[in-house]
Amino acid sequence: MVEPRLGHPNLGLGVGLRTVHFPYILEKHPPVDWFEIISENFIDSQGRPRHTLDQIAERYPIVMHGVSLSIGSTDPLDFQYLEKLKKLASETDARWISDHLCWTGVAGRNTHDLLPVPLNEDTLRHVCSRIETVQDYLQRPLILENPSSYVTFAESTMSEWEFLTSMTEATECGLLLDVNNVYVSSVNHDFDPYEYLGHIPYDRVVQCHLAGHTHCGTHLIDTHDGKVIDPVWQLYREVHRGTGGISTLLEWDAQIPPFEVVHAEVLKAKLYMEENLPTDGPQTQGESTGEAVLPHPLHFVAPEVQ
Amino acid sequence: MQENEDFDLGKLQTWMQTVISHAGGIEAGIASEEAQREFKIAPDTLEKIICRSNNLTSTERLGIYGNAYFARLLECLRESFPALAYALGDELFDEFSLEYLQRYPSQSYSLCELGGHFAAHLQETRPDAEQRAAGQIDWPDFLIDLATLEWNIEQVFDGPGTEGKPSLAIAQIESISPEQWSQIILQPGPSLRILEFQFPVNDYYTEFRQEKKPEMPAPRPQYIALNRREYVVRRLEIEPLEYRLLERILCGDSLGDVIQRVAAEAEVPLEQFAELLQQWFQKWTTAQFFSSISSPQAETPID
């Protein structure tokens, strides 16, 4: 018998911490429930970003979300990177450490993209054995997210939900269910997102993500540059029902609006915890803004200089 | 593609990385020698590896990753080198960046290191190697200087600093006894860096930040000290002699050695040199260049 959320608390409605919001957060201490950081932006920082994080961690629960673990790669795991994750997690009292079911590069290179793995017994074994190594090292369960993806492989023999279920059962790792990614991938790969959610082992979901994406006509791209669209909110309603309440985080990484706008967007989740409908009318399609359409993860911190 | 028992994840990943990071695009990537080494496949048989969707072909789908690869990294370089991007113009900056990313693909978990070889790359690929050998200073030197300045600013911003710790005060230097003076070693703060340029790129950078749309300046040497106070990077122009002194101090030489060596090279009367030194110590301590003084004999910091 598994405890709900693998025993983790429901932290409530959180926002992804972005440097443009640093001054606002430090000054106003907005009533947001928790923050998620991009781990790579802080593990080496010895300047303003880390100093600010330390102040924020004194007031708010912090969760660490990484983009470079590359759990699906055939390159060796980077223990120096893991050591830095572990150190920052202990220094900021991070509630958990997450990354993605993906690979980011091979042969010593990093594409800085979240590339999908073929879903079959071979890759499942490979990923599970690496998860166990990471969990042994970090001394805590790893939480892995379903990525948005744009290709599927001829060598895949199982669905993503089957892969995720077997993975969490074999390793006791947790799941970060990105509801927007389920939607994006369902459109890109022609599957029913409700069927996907129907097979998710909800007691192993520790957290969920919400985000905006861009509709490119023939496919969707996970751009994290706008509001959450109505079909994704409807899926979130399902996730909330299935999990009985879950730490929920909004990711906004491009054309980032003022903090209040981002915070207000994640607070809309409350409407889907009851059987309410949003008051400002549903947004049915990701709006294309004419800016470069780039899947996350982009993480760059501009220096302050005089 | 092979039967499942021959499935090789490493081979697939090597192939996919090669294809999506090929500068000529997906189809050229698939046809490239490197990719063909892994899978002898043509774009029209790509479905043996990548499935199609209802709306897109296998090539179009893989192309989404291909388009994103350079676009993402170019955006990151543009953010790291805004003044250089302005100096070059978008088109040329992208062209140089594209070449750079092929020569120096990212090998780090962090995007913060992406631009680390950019100045070196510009030096290695400069089109004017012959003029350079003849001692001419030209456009490439300006670009290299600018890239060096921007890269160092970024490193100082997020590198080690002394915030929250005391820095060395002028009174501490003045209280040193004459017998001790030549023996002591000034400990620079960890953020201090000194840079020597052939162009006044610091002025150019200032004007760029003030949105004054600067033109490429005429060459003249410029010496800059960078350090960080209250988490903000400070730029301070220094004189050539100051640069030489700080260079020796950063090497860990004792003050006696530093002064003797630099004064000998400087051809400045000793009295005048002593006066300048006093001014500079004042300037350096105000700018918080140093964290402490140590004496090699005592092996302990002098308060």
Ligand SMILES: [Fe+2]
């Ligand atoms: Fe996500």
